[in-house]
Amino acid sequence: MTVVAERNIVVAGPTTVVIKSWKIPIILGAFALLALVLFVILGRNGTTTFILAEPTDFLQVAPIGIPVRASGIVATVLLAAFAVLGAWFVRSRGRVPLWIDILFGFVFLVEFLTWAAAPASVQVPGMLLQTIALSVPLIFGALGGVISERVGVVNIAIEGQLLAGAFVSAMIASITHQPLLGLIGAMVAGVLVSFILAAFSIKYLVDQVIVGVVINVFIVGLTNFLYSTVLSESPELLNSPPRFEAIDIPVLSQIPVIGPTFFRQSLIVYLVYVAVPLVWFGLFHTRWGLRLRAVGEHPQAADTVGINVTRTRFWNVSLAGAIAGLGGAFFTLGSVGAFSREMTGGQGYIALAAVIFGRWDPIRATVAALLFGFANELQYVLQDTSPIPSEFMLMLPYVVTILAVAGLVGQVRGPAASGKPYIKS
Amino acid sequence: MKLELRGITKRFGALIANDHIDLVVEPGEIHCLLGENGAGKSTLMNVLYGLYQADDGEILIDDVEQHFAGPGDAMKAGIGMVHQHFMLIPVFTVAENVMLGHEETKFGGRLDLAGARAKVREISERFGFSVDPDALVEDLPVGVQQRVEIIKALSRDAKVLVFDEPTAVLTPQETDELIVIMKQLRDAGTSIVFITHKLREVREVADRITIIRLGKVVGEAEPTATNAELASLMVGRAVDLTVDKGPEKPGAEALVVSNLSVIDARNQLVVNAVSFEVRAGEILAIAGVQGNGQTELTEALLGLQHRVTGEITLDGKSIRNRSVREVLDAGVGFIPEDRQEDGLVAEFTIAENLMLDRSTGAPFIRGGALQRGFIAEFAEKKIGEFDIRAQGIDTLVGKLSGGNQQKVVLARELSRDLRLFVAAQPTRGLDVGSIEFVHTRIVQTRDSGIPVIVVSTELDEVVALADRIAVMYRGGIVGIVPGDTPRETLGLMMAGEVPAGETSQGGAAA
Numbered sequence: 001m002t003v004v005a006e007r008n009i010v011v012a013g014p015t016t017v018v019i020k021s022w023k024i025p026i027i028l029g030a031f032a033l034l035a036l037v038l039f040v041i042l043g044r045n046g047t048t049t050f051i052l053a054e055p056t057d058f059l060q061v062a063p064i065g066i067p068v069r070a071s072g073i074v075a076t077v078l079l080a081a082f083a084v085l086g087a088w089f090v091r092s093r094g095r096v097p098l099w100i101d102i103l104f105g106f107v108f109l110v111e112f113l114t115w116a117a118a119p120a121s122v123q124v125p126g127m128l129l130q131t132i133a134l135s136v137p138l139i140f141g142a143l144g145g146v147i148s149e150r151v152g153v154v155n156i157a158i159e160g161q162l163l164a165g166a167f168v169s170a171m172i173a174s175i176t177h178q179p180l181l182g183l184i185g186a187m188v189a190g191v192l193v194s195f196i197l198a199a200f201s202i203k204y205l206v207d208q209v210i211v212g213v214v215i216n217v218f219i220v221g222l223t224n225f226l227y228s229t230v231l232s233e234s235p236e237l238l239n240s241p242p243r244f245e246a247i248d249i250p251v252l253s254q255i256p257v258i259g260p261t262f263f264r265q266s267l268i269v270y271l272v273y274v275a276v277p278l279v280w281f282g283l284f285h286t287r288w289g290l291r292l293r294a295v296g297e298h299p300q301a302a303d304t305v306g307i308n309v310t311r312t313r314f315w316n317v318s319l320a321g322a323i324a325g326l327g328g329a330f331f332t333l334g335s336v337g338a339f340s341r342e343m344t345g346g347q348g349y350i351a352l353a354a355v356i357f358g359r360w361d362p363i364r365a366t367v368a369a370l371l372f373g374f375a376n377e378l379q380y381v382l383q384d385t386s387p388i389p390s391e392f393m394l395m396l397p398y399v400v401t402i403l404a405v406a407g408l409v410g411q412v413r414g415p416a417a418s419g420k421p422y423i424k425s
Numbered sequence: 426m427k428l429e430l431r432g433i434t435k436r437f438g439a440l441i442a443n444d445h446i447d448l449v450v451e452p453g454e455i456h457c458l459l460g461e462n463g464a465g466k467s468t469l470m471n472v473l474y475g476l477y478q479a480d481d482g483e484i485l486i487d488d489v490e491q492h493f494a495g496p497g498d499a500m501k502a503g504i505g506m507v508h509q510h511f512m513l514i515p516v517f518t519v520a521e522n523v524m525l526g527h528e529e530t531k532f533g534g535r536l537d538l539a540g541a542r543a544k545v546r547e548i549s550e551r552f553g554f555s556v557d558p559d560a561l562v563e564d565l566p567v568g569v570q571q572r573v574e575i576i577k578a579l580s581r582d583a584k585v586l587v588f589d590e591p592t593a594v595l596t597p598q599e600t601d602e603l604i605v606i607m608k609q610l611r612d613a614g615t616s617i618v619f620i621t622h623k624l625r626e627v628r629e630v631a632d633r634i635t636i637i638r639l640g641k642v643v644g645e646a647e648p649t650a651t652n653a654e655l656a657s658l659m660v661g662r663a664v665d666l667t668v669d670k671g672p673e674k675p676g677a678e679a680l681v682v683s684n685l686s687v688i689d690a691r692n693q694l695v696v697n698a699v700s701f702e703v704r705a706g707e708i709l710a711i712a713g714v715q716g717n718g719q720t721e722l723t724e725a726l727l728g729l730q731h732r733v734t735g736e737i738t739l740d741g742k743s744i745r746n747r748s749v750r751e752v753l754d755a756g757v758g759f760i761p762e763d764r765q766e767d768g769l770v771a772e773f774t775i776a777e778n779l780m781l782d783r784s785t786g787a788p789f790i791r792g793g794a795l796q797r798g799f800i801a802e803f804a805e806k807k808i809g810e811f812d813i814r815a816q817g818i819d820t821l822v823g824k825l826s827g828g829n830q831q832k833v834v835l836a837r838e839l840s841r842d843l844r845l846f847v848a849a850q851p852t853r854g855l856d857v858g859s860i861e862f863v864h865t866r867i868v869q870t871r872d873s874g875i876p877v878i879v880v881s882t883e884l885d886e887v888v889a890l891a892d893r894i895a896v897m898y899r900g901g902i903v904g905i906v907p908g909d910t911p912r913e914t915l916g917l918m919m920a921g922e923v924p925a926g927e928t929s930q931g932g933a934a935a
Contacts, residue, residue, distance in 0.1 A: 305526030306497025
């Protein structure tokens with residue numbers, strides 16, 4: 001038998017089959033139907049005014065009035081059109097381009113605001129300012145989560161790190177009257193919580209999810225106990241920390257809408273602007289990040305090139321705790337101004353959702369955290385005017401989280417060795 | 426650089442993996458370490474590489490004693506290793522993998538990727554590899570991944586390179602290319618330790634051969650030694666390397682697979698429109714390099730894959746998209762490729778494992794209760810019949826050797842009334858004695874008139890067993906050829922080339 005002499009083998013990966021997924025058009029269709037019910041059938045009268053600038057602003061932008069019923073019809077038609085367009089894309093190309101999702105979300109959101117706030121007005125700068133504020137702990141928590149998971153340790157304990165950070169920062173800042181010292185205290189508290197996580201999951205190989213959950217329960221118990229026995233005894237001395245004041249950045253803070261949103265914030269918020277790009281750059285462009293990711297993907301391979309897996313994991317989980325601790329300090333030093341029982345209220349878990357929704361990428365996780373923060377703020381803005389019962393509005397951030405993680409994320413690949421202890425044979 | 430191991434001893438509990446092993450590797454020679462699976466070759470090399478600490482003995486480089494606390498120290502001393510399971514990070518690029526562990530940085534701590542790329546290119550050119558420094562490792566074929574491993578070791582100025590079973594994942598052609606590379610490296614002054622259990626390769630490439638059996642050095646041999654001599658040294662007795670097999674007496678078509686495609690969880694078309702049939706009383710071997718769709722094909726036959734199109738009929742009845750239970754009831758026996766993961770429950774006894782797929786009713790179960798008496802009787806009978814060496818039927822399967830574990834799987838599957846027998850990698854990781862046993866049993870099954878499919882990545886095994894050979898490449902069948910087809914032709918087919926006079930199926934054409 002003769003053999004084909006010529007060898008012309010193209011090196012390529014296996015064929016990927018495009019599976020037509022109708023999930024997104026169906027979701028869009030469902031929301032378009034929801035829009036029909038809310039905005040048209042249950043349509044409301046009047047005009048909603050969007051106020052884009054504050055009276056003290058240097059540049060004034062005129063408020064925009066939107067008639068509720070007319071805009072509801074227009075929006076519903078637009079949304080239905082997007083859903084049909086999405087279905088067309090699936091039929092012809094197999095998938096829906098991202099811009100359709102984004103436009104759909106934007107139109108739905110604006111019309112929902114218009115409808116729910118009618119006939120009052122919406123303070124756009126204030127709303128965005130609050131969105132940032134509500135997102136700050138989520139962002140810090142998510143950054144901690146990204147670092148920890150990228151190095152191979154599932155960090156369920158973000159909640160505990162936030163809570164410990166909030167408690168310690170309140171106490172230290174109250175005693176010293178120095179919010180900066182409180183901030184440092186919060187980081188130390190986060191690191192201490194991480195030490196527990198790291199010791200049990202890395203050294204003693206206990207299941208990381210279980211350790212994380214136990215830590216969260218433990219920190220809730222511990223802070224509740226100390227709150228009722230120590231802080232409540234002398235709240236003036238121990239639980240009245242000075243808050244970080246908002247600092248206006250000259251010129252930048254005068255830009256309409258954007259200025260007050262981003263540049264009239266406190267020090268902790270400005271720290272976010274530094275931390276996010278820093279973590280991103282570190283993860284993807286430095287030796288630290290390369291080694292960290294190697295340990296989280298294939299610890300044995302990292303070991304064979306002389307990287308100490310255990311040490312790398314231990315210190316980076318600690319670093320993750322310090323960052324999450326910063327987020328905890330925001331609760332007491334940035335917003336409320338005092339510690340109260342369980343004041344983090346599950347934000348740590350939302351931050352974890354942001355990590356997954358953001359595909360273990362610091363920038364995407366930040367965007368996800370902002371989305372969750374916005375959903376949270378929406379509930380406050382619409383509390384009084386919305387025809388939807390307030391209990392349902394309270395659920396909004398969590399509904400958005402579930403939809404985001406379950407519906408839109410789909411199949412993503414996290415760090416391969418995340419959650420798996422490294423046992424050197 | 427001269428490498429010397431003196432009296433290396435390594436124990437794992439009661440097991441002595443390495444028992445006072447002495448080995449000298451002279452500069453610029455290819456030194457083969459030959460031994461069966463489990464003889465202790467890999468343990469020895471992991472000691473050398475600092476992954477394990479020896480309990481006794483010393484490592485000398487150029488007559489200076491070394492103490493390796495970890496792989497980092499070994500690398501600094503000039504030892505590089507090409508691991509059997511590549512130590513590469515799939516989501517990193519080639520350049521990132523090569524620089525990992527000794528990264529150069531520029532201003533602001535920024536990784537010097539340009540420098541790493543240049544280094545990859547420089548080494549690639551020196552040895553005639555074509556490796557793109559910016560390709561993601563997971564997108565590269567295994568042969569190229571292995572070159573990345575070699576580049577990684579060379580970029581650290583390795584003077585001694587250890588290749589641990591490097592040919593296990595390669596096509597015969599890639600193996601030939603690797604042998605050329607090894608000789609090139611040797612001529613450039615690198616010492617090479619080549620670990621393998623394949624006799625053919627040893628004779629082709631070695632300057633010296635050291636044979637290890639049960640953790641001890643049992644002898645040295647010249648590359649001129651015959652296969653039989655090397656095999657008897659390796660196993661400790663004379664071995665018959667051929668399978669005793671008469672001509673097949675094929676009957677009617679039993680299994681007919683037509684246009685079968687499988688899509689995996691990552692939406693990849695892993696089996697692409699394959700068609701073949703197996704007749705009663707013949708062995709169809711499915712050859713191919715690991716990862717070309719064989720695993721998914723056998724899983725599809727068993728009903729373990731969910732996105733399957735095309736048709737599978739057994740004795741005229743469709744078994745596609747049936748539950749595994751229905752497929753088993755139709756008379757399909759199956760040896761999975763990973764016996765520890767899919768074939769056995771390690772924490773169960775031999776008796777329990779022997780009845781794992783019979784838990785639906787009599788005679789093993791009556792009225793929902795295990796029939797202990799019958800199960801014990803059955804197990805006693807099978808232990809004798811299949812020569813399973815264990816203390817008793819209540820021994821945990823996890824405590825058995827690989828060969829005896831495989832005999833348990835074989836006993837379970839062959840003791841049902843079969844209409845089809847599928848054996849995936851039936852001798853992977855077994856010692857020579859067990860391999861002989863498994864092969865004999867497979868041939869006996871064929872001779873009793875049952876259609877048999879053997880999936881194997883070992884060309885030796887394929888050639889020894891097959892009546893006909895189907896070669897898979899990238900999910901398709903390149904061709905179905907007679908069992909006596911020359912190895913060279915099979916090798917080319919495993920790389921995707923279609924032999925003259927054949928038409929390939931699916932996406933297999935090159």
